[in-house]
Amino acid sequence: MTAALAQLLPANVFAVMLVFCRTGAALMLLPGFGDLYVPQRYRLLLALLLSALVASALGRLLPAPPGEVAQLFQLLGGEIVVGVFLGTIGRILLGALDTAGMIIAFQLGISAAQVFNPAAAQQGAITGAFMTVLGVLVLFLTNTHLLMLRALVGSYDLFAPGGFPVIGDLSNTVAHVVADAFRLGVELSAPVIVVGTIFYVAMGLLSRLMPQLQIFFVVLPVQIAGGLAVFAITLYAVMRWFLGGFTAVFGQALPL
Numbered sequence: 250m251t252a253a254l255a256q257l258l259p260a261n262v263f264a265v266m267l268v269f270c271r272t273g274a275a276l277m278l279l280p281g282f283g284d285l286y287v288p289q290r291y292r293l294l295l296a297l298l299l300s301a302l303v304a305s306a307l308g309r310l311l312p313a314p315p316g317e318v319a320q321l322f323q324l325l326g327g328e329i330v331v332g333v334f335l336g337t338i339g340r341i342l343l344g345a346l347d348t349a350g351m352i353i354a355f356q357l358g359i360s361a362a363q364v365f366n367p368a369a370a371q372q373g374a375i376t377g378a379f380m381t382v383l384g385v386l387v388l389f390l391t392n393t394h395l396l397m398l399r400a401l402v403g404s405y406d407l408f409a410p411g412g413f414p415v416i417g418d419l420s421n422t423v424a425h426v427v428a429d430a431f432r433l434g435v436e437l438s439a440p441v442i443v444v445g446t447i448f449y450v451a452m453g454l455l456s457r458l459m460p461q462l463q464i465f466f467v468v469l470p471v472q473i474a475g476g477l478a479v480f481a482i483t484l485y486a487v488m489r490w491f492l493g494g495f496t497a498v499f500g501q502a503l504p505l
Contacts, residue, residue, distance in 0.1 A: 270328035278336025312411035348434030350377025356445035357476035
């Protein structure tokens with residue numbers, strides 16, 4: 250009994266640690282899980298818990314412990330690459346909100362108002378930071394974060410453990426997701442773009458009628474107040490559109 254336990258324990262520990270490489274790398278980047286305001290200790294505990302659960306459920310799909318160091322590094326490297334790929338997909342899609350916020354800030358004339366964006370871990374427009382934090386909140390309120398965890402577990406059917414993924418396919422998928430995220434960001438800012446374009450055209454005509462008046466400086470408060478009003482009115486529809494686009498693109502990139 251002691252010999253059997255001595256053989257079983259290292260295999261179970263190896264399975265958990267192999268799953269942890271993919272799970273931990275994904276949770277390091279996924280929206281909400283990998284943000285700066287989430288304590289690293291909590292992320293580590295969550296990754297270890299998910300690794301233990303996934304390893305117990307998918308134990309038959311996991312390879313046996315390798316006998317050589319080179320094979321071990323190949324296994325671990327492949328799992329880390331897949332985890333980083335999964336987290337990057339979610340992070341890129343969340344960046345659509347930051348893109349939309351930057352476009353809205355330019356339209357409102359408040360692009361100089363820079364604040365720290367905790368989701369992007371850098372300075373950004375105040376509207377982009379607000380929309381990004383709100384987007385993470387919406388993802389968790391609607392249980393969309395379970396879709397990301399489901400994709401993490403389902404990735405073992407798409408990327409079998411034990412093999413190194415094809416980098417060309419991963420880079421091609423990331424390129425398509427970047428294009429879709431930028432398109433989604435423009436779509437989210439479309440209401441403000443339309444209203445801003447009409448406003449600028451009207452101000453251009455008015456400045457031609459009264460060239461002695463610096464009309465663009467005079468109407469700046471109206472531009473900011475009107476833009477914020479349009480932004481507040483359309484915010485609910487914008488976030489619903491983002492939620493639908495996030496789930497659609499995420500599901501298309503990682504078919505489950």
